[in-house]
Amino acid sequence: MNYSGLKIFWEGLTGNKGWNKVWKEPTPKKEYDIIIIGGGGHGLSTAYYLSNKFNVNNVAVLEKGWLGSGNIGRNTTIIRSNYLLPENQPFYEFSLKLWENLENDTNYNSMVSQRGVLNLFHSDGQRDAFVRRGNSMILSGADANLLNDVELKELCPYLDFENARFPIKGALLQKRGGTVRHDAVAWGYARGADAKGVDIIQNCEVDGFIIKNGKCIGVETNKGVIKAKKIASCVAGSSGKLMSKAGIRLPIESHVLQAFVSEGLKPILDNVITFGAGHFYVSQSDKGGLVFGGDIDGYNSYAQRGNLPVVEDVCEGGMAIMPMIGRARLLRMWGGIMDMSMDGSPFIDKTHIKGLYFNGGWCYGGFKATPASGYCYAHLLAKDEPHPVAEDYKLDRFLKGKIIDEKGQGAQPNLH
Amino acid sequence: MFIINCPYCGEREQSEFKAGGEAHIVRPKQPTELSDDEWAEYLFMRKNIKGVQFERWVHTHGCRKWFNVVRDTSNDVIKAVYKMGEKPPTK
Numbered sequence: 001m002n003y004s005g006l007k008i009f010w011e012g013l014t015g016n017k018g019w020n021k022v023w024k025e026p027t028p029k030k031e032y033d034i035i036i037i038g039g040g041g042h043g044l045s046t047a048y049y050l051s052n053k054f055n056v057n058n059v060a061v062l063e064k065g066w067l068g069s070g071n072i073g074r075n076t077t078i079i080r081s082n083y084l085l086p087e088n089q090p091f092y093e094f095s096l097k098l099w100e101n102l103e104n105d106t107n108y109n110s111m112v113s114q115r116g117v118l119n120l121f122h123s124d125g126q127r128d129a130f131v132r133r134g135n136s137m138i139l140s141g142a143d144a145n146l147l148n149d150v151e152l153k154e155l156c157p158y159l160d161f162e163n164a165r166f167p168i169k170g171a172l173l174q175k176r177g178g179t180v181r182h183d184a185v186a187w188g189y190a191r192g193a194d195a196k197g198v199d200i201i202q203n204c205e206v207d208g209f210i211i212k213n214g215k216c217i218g219v220e221t222n223k224g225v226i227k228a229k230k231i232a233s234c235v236a237g238s239s240g241k242l243m244s245k246a247g248i249r250l251p252i253e254s255h256v257l258q259a260f261v262s263e264g265l266k267p268i269l270d271n272v273i274t275f276g277a278g279h280f281y282v283s284q285s286d287k288g289g290l291v292f293g294g295d296i297d298g299y300n301s302y303a304q305r306g307n308l309p310v311v312e313d314v315c316e317g318g319m320a321i322m323p324m325i326g327r328a329r330l331l332r333m334w335g336g337i338m339d340m341s342m343d344g345s346p347f348i349d350k351t352h353i354k355g356l357y358f359n360g361g362w363c364y365g366g367f368k369a370t371p372a373s374g375y376c377y378a379h380l381l382a383k384d385e386p387h388p389v390a391e392d393y394k395l396d397r398f399l400k401g402k403i404i405d406e407k408g409q410g411a412q413p414n415l416h
Numbered sequence: 417m418f419i420i421n422c423p424y425c426g427e428r429e430q431s432e433f434k435a436g437g438e439a440h441i442v443r444p445k446q447p448t449e450l451s452d453d454e455w456a457e458y459l460f461m462r463k464n465i466k467g468v469q470f471e472r473w474v475h476t477h478g479c480r481k482w483f484n485v486v487r488d489t490s491n492d493v494i495k496a497v498y499k500m501g502e503k504p505p506t507k
Binding site: 238239240241244249250251252253254298299300301302303307308309342398399400401411412413414 | 417418430431434435437438452453456457459460461462463464465466469471489490491492
């Protein structure tokens with residue numbers, strides 16, 4: 001069933017009786033070509049691109065909870081491609097291009113809104129760094145504009161330009177960046193994959209891998225043994241837990257990251273503002289709530305809840321640049337579990353066990369990468385060689401000293 | 417927020433402490449004789465356990481001493497604390 005304006009109009013007139021289920025609820029087959037573990041954003045986009053771009057349809061997605069119940073359902077929905085390093089920027093620009101065509105590709109309204117992403121700077125040194133970053137973005141084919149304080153004042157007059165500690169001197173603007181309706185991303189990909197014959201199996205938890213002679217040939221689940229030629233782990237947040245079942249240790253720690261939503265307000269913020277120096281970023285959802293977040297809590301944890309000191313820190317960051325939000329009330333807050341890799345960059349790679357593939361380590365930047373992560377993972381699974389924009393996201397980069405440290409902060413998860 | 421019982425100072429709020437990651441990773445005696453794989457294994461690879469984990473914390477805004485904590489990472493409940501060099505509790 002194709003969605004269109006005409007269809008909505010017709011259904012509105014005829015009592016909305018013609019809408020069908022968007023995906024099936026299949027029982028697992030005995031064997032597949034590819035099993036994707038994890039029915040979140042990245043797993044579903046992998047399934048979507050496998051079936052729609054690489055013509056691999058005998059695929060199952062195994063999800064331990066309900067579809068999209070991981071970090072795709074609990075993030076701050078920002079998309080951007082404003083990276084510096086040559087290993088990262090082409091990948092994220094590829095992702096942004098896929099976002100721009102996502103709704104046409106999937107025929108699903110994922111509310112991609114290119115409202116612009118601003119990175120504030122506060123000193124000459126920081127401006128120089130942002131000029132360099134902007135040039136790196138332009139070299140990859142992305143857009144970047146440097147705004148001085150006068151130009152920024154026209155855009156965001158409410159910012160505290162005279163802040164004593166972090167006076168705002170301007171911003172790096174990426175106009176093509178913005179936000180996306182995060183749940184709709186999962187639903188759109190699931191619908192597109194399901195339509196091509198992918199089995200999306202919910203409430204199916206993987207308990208172990210079946211490994212014979214160094215080759216992974218299937219998984220043990222609470223719905224029985226399912227075999228496959230290739231098994232693809234895609235469970236960022238729980239990568240350590242899952243891969244330990246195959247005896248694999250990873251350069252990853254799981255950490256909790258909190259996000260926040262204020263009560264609904266009238267439209268005040270028509271772009272995304274990031275205040276890196278104070279660990280705060282914010283946008284306004286279409287419902288009116290300010291959606292914002294900050295840093296990880298800083299210790300290895302799988303508990304999906306955070307702590308009050310970080311709440312205080314994030315709100316202080318907000319007050320420092322936008323004093324006008326001081327009287328808005330916090331409506332809700334939650335914690336999600338991040339795969340924090342040692343250098344702050346992700347992995348899309350084979351493992352040393354034949355037939356077992358790994359996608360993870362997305363730190364707190366996984367959402368914007370969803371389309372490219374799925375596309376490149378699908379490329380790797382279908383062709384057994386990495387996609388050119390993701391060829392540096394290898395598991396062995398720590399053995400070879402090829403660390404991708406975007407922030408230049410060193411090799412510890414709680415530094416990134 | 418949770419309370420950590422520093423073995424030197426007693427119970428203090430978690431915000432006084434900083435996490436130092438997995439404990440009991442032994443530094444290789446002869447780093448020069450290791451292969452790149454073994455060195456990376458020591459430096460970067462982690463168990464990242466969901467469940468009871470032995471880990472290091474430092475009382476940054478207190479006595480500034482390092483010590484070990486046994487914590488369940490699935491719910492952040494602390495089971496025990498013990499000093500550096502002491503044997504980890506067995507239960």
